[in-house]
Amino acid sequence: MSRIGKLPIQVPAGVNVTINNGVVTVKGTKGELVQEVSSDMIVTFEEGVILVARPSDDKKHRALHGLYRSLINNMVIGVSEGYKKELELVGVGYRASNAGQVLDLSLGFTHNIFLKLPKEIIVETKSERNKNPLIILESADKQLLGQVCSKIRSFRMPEPYKGKGIRFVGEIIRRKSGKSAGK
Numbered sequence: 001m002s003r004i005g006k007l008p009i010q011v012p013a014g015v016n017v018t019i020n021n022g023v024v025t026v027k028g029t030k031g032e033l034v035q036e037v038s039s040d041m042i043v044t045f046e047e048g049v050i051l052v053a054r055p056s057d058d059k060k061h062r063a064l065h066g067l068y069r070s071l072i073n074n075m076v077i078g079v080s081e082g083y084k085k086e087l088e089l090v091g092v093g094y095r096a097s098n099a100g101q102v103l104d105l106s107l108g109f110t111h112n113i114f115l116k117l118p119k120e121i122i123v124e125t126k127s128e129r130n131k132n133p134l135i136i137l138e139s140a141d142k143q144l145l146g147q148v149c150s151k152i153r154s155f156r157m158p159e160p161y162k163g164k165g166i167r168f169v170g171e172i173i174r175r176k177s178g179k180s181a182g183k
Contacts, residue, residue, distance in 0.1 A: 005065030009050040009073050012080050017045050024072055028079025031120065031140040035075060041068050050076070078140035085149050087135040091156070091164035096125045096133045103135070107156045107166075121148055134169070 011017055015028040024035045024043060037043055041064055042053040052069040054061040077083075089096055095106040103123055105113040117123055120141055126134040135152065139145040149168075158165035160176045167173060 003066075005052055005054065005062075005069045007069065009052075009069065009076055011045075011048045011050060011076055015076060015080050017050060017076075019043050019045055024075070026072070026075045026079050028076075028140075030079050030082045033075040033079055033141060035068075035071050037068050037072075038064050040064065043068070043072070074142045078142055082138055082140050083142050083145050084136065084138045085145055086169040087137070087149060087152060087166055088132040088169050089135070089156075089166055090132050090158070094133060094156075094164075094166075095127065096135050097127070098123050098125050103152070105152070105155060113155055115152065117148060118144060120144055135166075 015026060017027075018025045022037050022039050024037055026033050026035075040055055040061060042055065044051050044053070050072055052065060052072065054065040089105075089107070091108060093106065093108060097104045101117045101119060101121075101123065103115045103117060103125075105115065107113060117137075120139050121144065122138040124136040124138075126136065137145060137148060139148075153166045153168075156165045158167040158171075158173045160174060161178060163173050163175060165173075
């Protein structure tokens with residue numbers, strides 16, 4: 001039995017779950033999320049607990065069991081508490097600002113980068129004196145939030161020699177020494 005898949009999902013108060021023809025819909029204070037579930041998996045909702053079961057021990061069913069349980073659990077947490085990621089820009093002259101859902105990044109290129117964010121994501125930028133600029137992203141959808149953070153980070157990946165780039169707050173970048181270290 002899958003260790004992750006067999007765990008029950010506790011649904012907090014204020015979160016509504018509906019299961020209809022292989023589509024799980026979760027509504028809460030932070031929004032509404034929909035996930036289509038494979039027709040092989042059995043999803044039940046009783047007395048504030050969601051259970052995911054599999055019909056057999058086939059390799060495919062074992063793989064999908066834990067996957068769908070994790071996806072549904074992330075949906076429940078997302079609509080009740082939400083997810084938050086913070087990115088910091090490390091580098092001289094790196095700046096970030098936002099106008100609504102458009103993120104304006106100045107990362108040392110000849111032109112600024114403008115990124116239009118999906119409406120499901122709430123963006124906030126902070127620029128304080130003598131501190132690195134911060135980009136704070138919040139959403140109920142964990143997968144979408146991770147994709148957007150990855151896209152922003154791909155504009156200037158943190159490099160190991162000077163440590164410049166876009167990184168998550170608290171992330172540790174292993175530093176390398178320059179050319180003189182080999183002698």
